[in-house]
Amino acid sequence: MIRSLRGRLFAGLTAIILLTGIAGGLFAHHWAFNEAIEMQDSVLIQIAGLVQTGSLTGGRELHGVDEDAEVWLIDQAATPQASGDELKLWSLEDGLALATRGGQSIRVLLRTRSDGTRFAVAQRTSVRDEIASDMAFRTVLPIAALIPCLLLVTAIVIARSLRPMVRLADDLDGRRADDMTALPAAQMPSELHPFIASINGLLQRVCLLMDQQRRFVADAAHELRTPITALSLQAENLDPIDLPADARDRLAALRQGIRRTRHLVEQLLALARQDAGPSDGATMPIVALDGVAKEVVADVLPEAASRGVDLGFARVEPASICGEAVMLVAVVRKLLDNALRFTQHGGRIDACVYRDGDSAILQIEDTGPGVSPDEIDRIFEPFFRGQRPEGDGVGLGLSIVKRIVDRLGGSIEAVNIVASGRAGFRVLVKLPLATDRA
Template identity: 65%
Template sequence: MIRSLRGRLFIGLTAIILLTGAIGGMFAYRWAFDEAIELQDSILVQLASLAQNASFSGGQPLHGVEEDSEVWLIELGKTPSGVTDDRQLFTLPDGLQAAMWKNQPVRMLLRTRPDGSRFAVAQPTTVRDETARDVAFRTLLPIAALIPCLMVVTALVIAYSLRPMVQLAGDLDARRADDMTSLPLSGVPSELHPFISSINGLFKRMRLLRDQQRRFVADAAHELRTPITALSLQAENLETVALPKRARERVATLKQGMHRTKHLLEQLLALARHEALPSGPAGMPLAALDQAAKEAAADLLAEASDRGIDLGFAIVEPLTVHGEPAMLAAIIRNLLENALRFTPRGGTIDIGVYQEDSTAVLQVEDTGPGIPSIDMDQIFEPFFRGSRPEGEGTGLGLAIVKRIVDSLGGGIALENIAGAGRSGLRVTVRLPIAGDLKSSADVGSGA
């Protein structure tokens, strides 16, 4: 069963072309054959008109009219005489006749001259039919050549007619998963308008559901943050109270859980806030990427030192990009926190900020275990912590980074580092650069 619309159209139209060509060819062949027979009859009439007032020796071929036509002029005289065939021909009336002569069927035209003598112009039927078939076959050649040309033209017309559908599918495939903007109807064939309208209606319902979900998550996180903060303060106050060792251990566990819950709520709020941002850097202020990286590294330097991890810059260049400083800080801080969480004691984390062509590159490279290949396809999904989660991660850090990078018109790539005696993960963020190095340096210095 052919499920392709293009295949169905091509096969259907091809069948119509072949059927029409066969029927038309049959009628054309028959028409050409009959026309060729009539043409040869007219030749016999013309030759008879030439021989009407002249006599020739009987049974001689007439060449010059058509070399292979085998036309014969037969003198029958005034009375039946000669061979049996000639006597039989003499008894036939004037006009075009089908007869036998020299043991072969012929087509002949008999005439009587004014002096009473008779003659016949004859041509073998086999020669006439062969000539007619040859003429008729030649009329079929253009039709036979036209059919494949029509099939090619049909395929091209079908491909051109279905191009808007292919382009529409390509546009949908190229979209990000969260891009639910309506498809335009301008420049699209009217036959696709109901289909596109249905897709736009689906996008509208999905946008509504997504917005409701985001509002719910943001509202829930916001409402929970206040009581969690209050509980955290109460847990902090318990440290000044003399408690048994077992109670202090429980309080420490409670504080750890409170800290994890508070961090989760902050990440949920950040995710909801950044998902509400429009995509693209247009209209955003300028911010120094190098300055944001330095500040984020300085904030986490003490934590890295406590864990015995060497955190520093491999390269740093003054670069300016479009974006809020808080957005850049969220990108860098989440990447560094992930690297700190998975890098073992004694490892290193290298930060790179540099320009590559017209792109600002932020690179964070650690000496941790990397990301399993089975997790790569889901690593940017919210709450996905991978097949080997560690620490107090919420599974939202990379989702937030991905959303912010997309909103800034950039891209992010993760690459496992595999070499002799080492492993790790390299995260590369690319953002459109804004301004030259001098203006970037001015922004970074607060000028």
């Protein structure tokens, strides 16, 4: 069964065109064949009229009447000793009839002159059928040539008719995941209006659910900040108290859990801010990406030195983009934090900022263990930490980075570095360069 709507339409219309063409061709062939036979009978009648007026004499083959007609004029007076076929021929009544002469079937027209003598105008039926078949074939030939043209026109019409659906699909495929703008119904065929209205209704419901989810996450994170801060203070107040070793271990575990919870709340708040913020990059200020990267690297440098990690720039070029400075700081900081978390003592982290055509490139490369090939496509999902979680992370850092990059109209890619004598992990962020504003 054909699942494609275009295929169904083309197959159905092709079947209709072929059946109609075959039926029309058979009818046209039959009609043209009979017309050709009648026309040849008319030629015989015209020749007989000329003979009766004395313009032609019988007993010979007539040339010049029709090059391929092979018409004979037979005079009874010229054949006094008639054979069996001749006797049967002259025994027929005046008019058109079928007879046999010399072992061949003929179409014959017999007439009687005023003096009582008879003559016949004859033509072989095989010649008549050949001429009629040739004329009928020439009549059907244009119909046969028209069918492929109709099929081509049908394919073009179907493709142009379904083009609005293709444009609609391309519009949906090219949207960001958070773009819930209603689909335009203008300039669309009326048959698509119910479908577009249903899709727009679905988009509105999804947008409402997403807004509710964002508000819930933001409200929950705000509500959790106060009790978490109170717990943190209470835990710190226990430091001066002389506690048994077992209690000290439990207190350390409690403080670590509080730190992780506070970090989770901060990440959730950051995620909520990115989801709630405007996504129109044209209205954002122009920010120097290289300057932001230098400031963040300078802030992270002491922590990298304490971990024994060599952090620095491998390449820095001026590059400006449209965006908020806090957004770019969050991107660079979270990428560096992620690299520091997985880079071992004595490792290296290289940052790069440069221009590539119409894009600004931010690249963070480390000498860590990398990510499993089975997990590398999921590292930008919220709360995904993989098989080798490190530190107090909750799996939201790279997800927040991707949200920010998407809002800025860019793209992000993560790959494992596999080279001779070298291994690591590379994250490459591509953002559109800022254009001069009038």
